[in-house]
Amino acid sequence: MAMELEIPSDVRYIERVVEVVARQCAQFAYSARQVSLNVPVALTEALANAILRGNHETLGKQVQIRCDVNRERLVLEVVDQGIGFDLTECLVDVTSPENLVREDGRGLFLMARLMDTVERFASRGNVVRLTLRRHD
Secondary structure (H helix, E strand, O other): EEEEEEEEEOOHHHHHHHHHHHHHHHHHHHHHHHHHHHHHHHHHHHHHHHHHHHOOOOOOOOOEEEEEEOEEEEEEEEEOOOOOOOOOHHHHOOOOOHHOOOOOOHHHHHHHHHHHHEEEEEOOEEEEEEEEEEEO
């Protein structure tokens, strides 16, 4: 099942998007952990980053969400209108002593821990792709 959504750069829309995607995963018998933890936390972080960091909460800017879910895997793409970022540079181990006091990077760290892959590329905007394989 594939779907595309577009929301304004407003954090108030995050919860509704997460609910829709989690419900789709539940319909394809994803595990309770994946439906209740992995997907909601990772998608919330991706959407928050797109709205707050990518689009800087600019009125008139949009965030697009592409979701493709089936019995094997979930692929999410979150597209903002920002200039992008270097995923490798931003993906730090926030549990290491030198990073404990850092305020940035925690969202990407969580996404990387909760999803099977996290990728970033540029298309018509900045795209973060999250992939999760269904576990029984």
